[in-house]
Amino acid sequence: MSNGDKGITRRGFVAGAGAVAAGLGLAGCAAETKGGDTNLANTSPEKVAYDPNEGEWIPTTCNMCFNNCSIKAHVIDGVVVELTGNPDSSIGRGHICGKGAAGIMMLYDPNRITKPMKRTNPKKGFDEDPGWEEISWDEAYDLVDTHMKEAIERSGPHAVTGMSMVASQIGSLVRHTALGVIYGNAEGSCSDICGAGVHQLEYLLTGTGNARPDYKYCNYVIQFGTNAGTATRHGFNMTAEPFAARRAEGLRHVVFDPHMGAAGEKADLWVPIRPGTDAAAALAIANVLVEEGLIDVEFLKTRTNAPSLVDVSTGRIIFDETAGKSLYMDADGTPKTYDVCADPQLEGSFEVNGKQCKTGFTLYKEHIAKYTPEYQEEITTVPADTIRQIARELGKAACIGETIDIDGVTLPYRPAAVDGFSGITRHKHAFHACWAVFTLNNLIGSTNSVGGFCGFDPACNGWTDDNPNMSWRPAVWEPEGLIDNHQLLLAFPNSYYKKVYEGDYTPTTMGMMELQPLGEDNHFEHVAQAYPEMYHTQAAEVAFCYACNPIKWWGNYDEQAEIFKGYSYVIGIDMFLNESSYFYDVILPECCYLERTEPLPHAANNHRVIGGMDNPWTVPVWQKVVEPRDGAPSSWELFSEMANRAGKNAEFIATLNMMFRVKEEYSVPMDQKLDVEAFADSVLKSNIDEEHDFAWLKEHGAYDHPRDVDEVYLWANGDAGRVPMYFDFMLEAKERVEAKVAELGIPWETDDYQALPDWKPGCGYEVTDPEYDILPVYHTDAINTDSWLMENPYVNEINEENPYGYTIEMNAATAAAKGLATGDKVRLSVPEGTSVEGILATSEGVHSECVSVIGGHWGSKSKYMPLAQDKGVPIVHLVPGQTPDRLDHICAAFDQNIRVKVEKIA
Incomplete structure (x- = not known):
């Protein structure tokens, strides 16, 4: 295959598309549309050559980034001529961004691959032509199956590693499922883009892996390393409108970021900060809040574990031996378990059972005492006066002690929030940075409060009033009364605390996740695969790369290239031949998102739908709007075919039924290849009702169900549950990790396992050579x-x-x-x-x-x-x-x- 001369400009593309439309008899009136105006925003960059009232407007889902906004495609005689936002869906709120509007250009890109190919040149490298040769689908499937099976037969299931990208998370789930069912291995690595640290802290504090300021009610937002609501982030098109409206109404916006991106440009105050030092700034803000009494004492006493009694000699929380629950000091001077303590003391030193104790908050206050605004200035370069100003504004904006009525329920009103995302996770000690940043919400009582810092989807009572099949609510981890969480995407129960205290730390996964009980993403596989002897891991022989570009995932590309040269066989599934394809042995094309159907594109507890009272539970449609070029399959179809060829239909479908909560009476046939539309139908009937089936959704575009107050604000109905301020479980994890790595004889860093957050210098903080200073x-x-x-x-x-x-x-x-x-x-x-x-x-x-x-x-x-x-x-x-x-x-x-x-x- 030769690349030829397939470069194309936007204007050339528009002209070409117009010619195609005219050739198909699609020419219409551009300046004057017959039939009147349309309520769909015209995104065409030049005068259109078609009538907006001709053809069909078909609702579907965008996949130009991971947000998956709801869109409509204008299709005339089988040709997509325009894409717009779908005003009938809350996902995107009828908006479409520039890249979403440009999706039509991906659909008709002449450089897309639509037929399977295999490498003929055995040499691999960026300067080597793979010598692509077109092959049949039968040969492509056979090559995949043969090489996967041979590697596993030689070396076991860890001989295969999978890779996929967040832009197609449901496709990634199906890949995991299919490879697990067929070959016994559903593992894989992921890119550096994931918000490592962010998700974990949000799980711990909000019960769900993504959180945001409660924009509708918030009056003050501090952002660390995120452009949420102004440029990017999960639920971007859902966030931009309410955030902009609140800004116009006076919401104050402060942004910490080394670069003044869109958030900094729009902010009231942009604070340039030295990269990797956000924890120091956050801890200094905490210092001012605590020292000046700008904290929510009642929240800290009743909704956090800050009153926990801690043995000062060990740093460990004291538990009642009979009840197995943590002890607080009551106002009557008697230590009691957290669940019966009437008036917990937030601060103080005490003697309990012969042990000298302090409350967790007392230790926190002593710990952050060194983080004065002046101390952090030397670390971050942020002026001390700026920190004091921001802290005082934050504390005042929190309206500590005030309440608000929402739908007849009286709730704490804390209209201030501190947010952060992946900008603060591109560093070592990222967990501590996120910890220091998000804990500020605990200090002012805004965690899970109206106007404060709330999870996207912390709880769900079901997508209809009389069918709770799709529902969840965080459990409570009884020893400390802390809320547990539910996983992203599919909302199954999860507990970091059970992993820490009850988990087996012996590594069995390729990414050594067992040694990271607070881990979420399989990033460590990159290093464990590079040094299998050091970490007692097994180097994979075959890589299965779905919809991603893993050569560019993890630092130096040449180093990654050497890893890929070490694989005996590499399988790729993609729409384009990116640089990773120079190391693929066979590539199977996936059709464009406008050519495919996917069930439940936003899964259940998806971290791309921002939640809140103004955003209902929305189930959008993802349906193909045109036929795939050359019949290229979707990932669902491709993996279903693999399962069918392996004789694993029953196992594959049973696993998907479990994942998507399909009721037995609605299941697709288990003895034949999965039909994607039929499966989508079974999911909707199981989780909504028979009326709102896939045929209904294809026509209407989206199904909505309003959120209840207690689905948005976790404690609205008075449920039990606290969030951690003193992380005793970190000390437990430290002991267990250190014992296991000593037993295994492998190197492992455990210094970051401590009960309170810190700033620590990461890579590149010090200038060791004056020539290398940037x-x-x-x-x-x-x-x-x-x-x-x-x-x-x-x-x-x-x-x-x-x-x-x-x-x-x-x-x-x-x-x-x-x-x-x-x-x-x-x-x-x-x-x-x-x-x-x-x-x-x-x-x-x-x-x-x-x-x-x-x-x-x-x-x-x-x-x-x-x-x-x-x-x-x-x-x-x-x-x-x-x-x-x-x-x-x-x-x-x-x-x-x-x-x-x-x-x-x-």
Whole structure:
């Protein structure tokens, strides 16, 4: 297969699409539409060559990023001529972003692959032509099955590793299910993009793995490392509208970020901060809140474990030996279990059973005493006065002691929230950073409170009044009365506490998740696979890559390439031949999202639907709007075919039925290949009712059911449950992890397992060579989320017209001091010799020690994606990816801080 000359511009694409439409007899009136105006926003960049009232507007789901907004496709004679938001669905609220509107260009991209191919050149490398040869689907399936089975027969199920990307999470679930059923291995690695640390703290505090400010009622929002509501993040199009409305009504917005992205631009106060130091700033804010009494004492006493009595000699919480529950000191001077203590003492020192004790809050207060605004200034570069100002504003905005009535229920009103996301997780000690940031909500009582910091979907009473099949509510972990959580996507019960106190720490998974009882993502597999002898793991022989670009997942691309060269066989499923495809042995195409049907695209407890009283439970449709080019299958169809060929239909369908809560009476036949539409029908009938089946959903686009107050605010009905302030379970995990790694004789870091949060210097914090003094960071904006988007003509043109789109942005004063100016070609290099190049663009919106680029994984090496090739600056390539010291050993976050030299080149 030759790539030929398939580059295309947006204008060329629009002209070509117009020609196709005209050739099909689709020409219509552009300026004057017959039949009147339409209520759908026109997103065409130029005058349209069709009538908006012709053809069909078909509801479906966007997949141009992980948000999966509801959209409508305008289809005339089998051709998609326009995409818009779907105003009938709350998911996206009728909006469509620039990349969503550009989805039509992905559908008709001439560089898409639609037929299976195999490699004919055995040599692998970025400079090697794989010599792709088109093959039949039968041969493709046989190659996959043969190589998977042979590897497992030789070396067991761990001989195979799977990889997939968050942009197709349901597809990833089906991949896990199919490979597990067929081959006995559903494991795999994931990219550095995941919010390691964020999800864990949100689970612990809100009962669900994603949380957000309660925008409808919030008056004050602090953001650390996130553009939520202004550019990116889960539920972006759902968040932007209410956030903008509240901003217009006076909500104050403060942003901590090394780069002034969309959030910083729109904020009342942008606070440039040294990368990797957010924990210090958050702890200094906590210091001011506590010292100045700007805390919610009642919340801390009744909804956190802050009153827990702690043995000062061991740092461990004291438990009643008979009841097995933690002890608090009551106002009458008697220690009592947390559940019967009438008036817990928040502060104080006591003697209990011959032990000197302090409350958890007393230890927290003593611990953060050193984090004065002046102390953090040396670490973060944020002025001490700025920290004091923000802390006082936050404490005042929390309206501590006030209440509000919602739907007849009186609730605490705390209209202030501190939010954060992946910007603070690209560092070592990420768990501590998230811990320090999110605990601020506990101090002001805004966790799970109206106007405060609330989970997306902490509880569900069902998607209809009389069918609780799809329902959940966090359990309570009895020893401390702490809320448990439910998993992302499918909302099955989960408990970090049970993992810590009752789990087996012996590693059996490729990513050694057993040694990370507070882990969520399988990031450690990258290092465990690179050093199998060190970690007593097994190096995989076959890699199964679905809808992803794993060469660019994890630091230096050349290091990743060597890992891929070590596999005996690599299988790819994708729409494009990205740079990872240079290491694939066979590739199976997946059809475009507009050509496929997927059941329940937002799963159940999905972290892309923001929740809140204004956002109902919404079940959207994902249906194909045109036939797939060359009959290319969807991932559901592809994995169903694999299960069918393996004679595993019953096992495959039974597992999916369990995952999606399908009732037995609605199950599809177990003795034949899964029919995707029929399965979607079974899911809807099981979890809603027979009226709202898939045929109904295809026509109406979305099903809504209003949320109850106690689904949005966990304790609205007076349920028991607390959240942790003093993390005793971390000390338990430390003991158990240390015992296990000593037994196994493997290296493991456990210093971060402590009961209270800290700031600790990560990689790149210190300048060890004055020539290498700059920290590169990357950010995203509303048009860029996934690396393949640059292959899209519309997105590419926006990036090219943006003066900071494909450039290296540098602080203007720093640039001048180095003799650099806008337009200079510069090289960023590390002492080991790795370098990247780009054009400099100076601004005032970057921290003085940093340079920043959009999409740090850009710079495609694939000639098969000609529009994206060599676009952007891939600064992540500068980071060593296979060194254990860059991993947070609690949550497996990957530290991307590295000092570089910036020099002008001719």
